[in-house]
Amino acid sequence: MEMVNIKINGMPLSVPKGTTILQAAKQNGIDIPTLCYLKDINEIGACRICVVEVKGARSLVAACVYPVSEGMEVVTNSQKIYESRKMTLELILSNHEKTCLYCVRSGKCELQKLSLEYGLGDPTAWAGANTKYDIDESAAHMWRNNNKCILCRRCVAVCKANQEVGVIGANERGFDTHIGCAFELDLAETPCVSCGQCITVCPVGAIGEKDDTAKILEALRDPAKHVVVQTAPSIRATLGEEFGMPIGTNVQGKMAAALRRLGFDKVFDTDFGADLTIMEEANELVERVKNGGKLPMITSCSPGWINFCEMYYPDMLENLSSCKSPQQMFGAIVKTWYAEKNGIDPKDIVSVSVMPCTAKKFEIGRDDQSAAGVPDVDIAITTRELGRMINQAGIDFVNLPDEDFDNPLGIGSGAGHIFGATGGVMEAALRTATEWITGEKATTLEWNDVRGTAGIKEASYKVGDLEVKVAVASGLSNARKVLDAVKSGEKDYTFIEIMACPGGCVNGGGQPIQPASVRNFTDLKALRASALYGEDKDMELRKSHENPAIQELYKEFLQKPGSHTAHKVLHTSYKPREKFAYKK
Incomplete structure (x- = not known):
């Protein structure tokens, strides 16, 4: 790597050629403020907050886009710079x-x-x-x-x-x-x-x-309502950021404790819904492979991706798994099996979800999401909204003791945990599908080819007599690349996982806000995902089909994956959004 010698505030430095002044300063412990800059996304130098002085330049330059060069001398904190930035802020x-x-x-x-x-x-x-x-x-x-x-x-x-x-x-x-x-x-x-x-x-x-916390508080105050809450797999890896805890801290126990103190009647884990999704989705994949069904099959867990497919790729709706998302599957089971077991009228249950995703607010109002004749999920809130509820209630989150979820819908596997990271749904499905296809117990549970934060990942696996070609895409620009390659015949996959948000749910639109000073120099996706993979690695229960609560559910209610009851309760349908239909 070619290096260049520069000075920042009189301090001699050696940095890689092509580095911007902003990056060079950060690498050497100097923070230059920004407002418009986002690494690899918005590098336009428009806000003029990051201006600095460069010896020989006729005017102040934008540090976020100005590359260093041999012998450059930079000042980042002069009176001229201070006055310029202050005037810009005033304007x-x-x-x-x-x-x-x-x-x-x-x-x-x-x-x-x-x-x-x-x-x-x-x-x-x-x-x-x-x-x-x-x-x-x-x-x-x-x-x-x-x-x-x-x-x-x-x-x-x-x-x-x-x-x-x-x-x-x-x-x-x-x-x-x-x-x-x-x-x-x-x-x-x-x-x-x-x-x-x-x-x-x-x-x-x-x-x-849109803040829906007032709806939850109203339900919690109504003695006639049985209010249950589910938390998505990724929330345990991000909620701590709302209370100043390090990025990537697993706060599952404190989260359950906080929700109980907010007054929920039952505190459950969407990991149960994730395991249930794998049971149905893996079964659907095996059926399509064995019976000549529509391939590649594409996951349906991400509602932002489902919206994108209905609007931009309506000709590929048959490729979508018919499975509801884990949120919706969980809500459907709460208002059917759980309601029946506990003698509660589904109309008296308020089903709340805490999600990393703002599209979940849209999803709860979709058609064909009412297994018991009432909405599967009534209220969906983001990680940020839950953080505000906890603060408003005066709960000392950081010092809460760890508590467990309620059973049986609080039992989840490691496979359910990793749903929150890009590639997690694929890996969880492969853990189950390979055992079902081969009839043999899996010798490995880590499918490293589909892990990591890369926008597109590909792998091919020999499963029994079958060659299973898979792809994982996160971020809809990457989804478009994968889908266009499939449509053109360039790529031939068996199974595709797509998440709307780059990095998956850990980087969802409802997750804690981090400023540009963190986003530009920290891999949020990797740190948050590491908490999920770390938890999975340490668990004894790591396969969805081995979850005892899931086995009980099928024995008592659903019979088997893909059954008539399972399709009625856990599956859904899609339709083109003709109003927004778009072809590239």
């Missing part, structure tokens, strides 16, 4: 809705942090004209408030670069510039897939998930 705030006291992002807002650091205290500074926008609350999962938008374009970039959906962009020009949909449509009128990635990258409070 941003002059047209910003300053409702920080009750903003959902207060305390975690990147603009608020910089304003404090640069001593902005005069609310009348740069007073003048202000733009006013209506808040868009049309979508099922989120709202947009352009009165708080700072035009950093992070949301635009992630929607286009990571997801290749691109339903938002910069409209108008000059002072009238704003982020919106084409023809100023409401978000609900566009082919938005509800992934929520735009929320996680917004540096301020201009975008957020």
Whole structure:
């Protein structure tokens, strides 16, 4: 690697050629503030917060996009730089809705942090004209408030670069510039897939998930309601971040304890639903392989991906597994088997889910998701919403004792745990499907070819007399590449896992917000996933089909995977969204 010699604030350094000033400074313990920059996604140098002085340059330069060169001398903290950054912040705030006291992002807002650091205290500074926008609350999962938008374009970039959906962009020009949909449509009128990635990258409070916590509190106060909660596999690896714990901390025991203290009648684990999904999905895969069914079969756990398929690839709906997602399977079992066993009318059960995904808010309202004649799941909230509920209740999360989930729907396998990471569903399915196909006990449980945070992973396995070709894609731009390769005949897979969010559910649109200063230099996906794989490795129960609670469920209620009852309760259907149908 070719190195170049530079100086930053008079300190001699040697850094790789091609490194930006921002990266060089970070590697040597100097933080340069940013607002618009997101590594590999939004590298446009537009906000001008990261400006620095370079000897010989006629003006300040944007550190996020300016590459170093041999002999370069950089200053990052002069009075000229301070005044420039402060003026830029004042100009941003002059047209910003300053409702920080009750903003959902207060305390975690990147603009608020910089304003404090640069001593902005005069609310009348740069007073003048202000733009006013209506808040868009049309979508099922989120709202947009352009009165708080700072035009950093992070949301635009992630929607286009990571997801290749691109339903938002910069409209108008000059002072009238704003982020919106084409023809100023409401978000609900566009082919938005509800992934929520735009929320996680917004540096301020201009975008957020719809808060459904008040609905839960109302249900908890109603003595006539039996309120149960399920938590998705990835939540245990991310919830701790809401309370300042290190990224990748497994807080399963504290999470169960906190939910019990919030007043839920039963605290369950979606891992049970994940294991159930594998029973049905693995059976479906084996049936398709043996009986000449539609291949490749594609997983159906990610509702953002399902939305994308219905809108952008309606001709591939037959390839989708007919299985409901783990969230919906779990809710269906709660309102059928669990309700019957406990003598509770399904109408009196309030089924709550804590999910990493804003698309889950859309999913609970989909057609064909009401196994007992009422919605399988009534309320879906994000990790962030649960964090707010715990704080509002005054629960000292960090110091809670570890507690277990309630049984039997609190029993999950290691295979269920790893659903939260990209490749996890594939690995869990392979652990079961290979044993069913060969009739022999698996000698290995780690399928390393499908692990890791790469956007696309491929592998081929010899299973008995069959060659099983698999692919794993996370992020919808990668999903598009895989699907186009299948449609063109370039690739021939047996089984494909697709997750809408890059890295899978651990990086979902409902997960804790991390600022750009963390996102740009930390692999969130890998750290969070490591907590799930670590838990799986240490468990005795690591295969979905060996889960005793799952075995009891089939014995008492479902009979066998793929049975008539199983299809009625656990499977669903899809249809093209003709209104949004799009072909590349």
